[in-house]
Amino acid sequence: MIFFIRLLILVPVFSYEKSLQALSKYGRMEAVELEKEIDYEIS
Known part of the structure; x- marks a missing residue:
């Protein structure tokens, strides 16, 4: 049960960090x- 809660967190x-990385790459x-x-x- 604790494992499941940890997974949910x-x-x-x-995924948020991944999208942030993608955004910064795009930027x-x-x-x-x-x-x-x-x-x-x-010039």
Whole structure:
């Protein structure tokens, strides 16, 4: 029973961290694209 409760707590936390990682990766990619566009416009 304790194991089941622990599982209920851990699974949402784990998936939340995964989605945060995905978001930060996506954000980083967008930031790089923006930097490229800005560099292109400056040069």
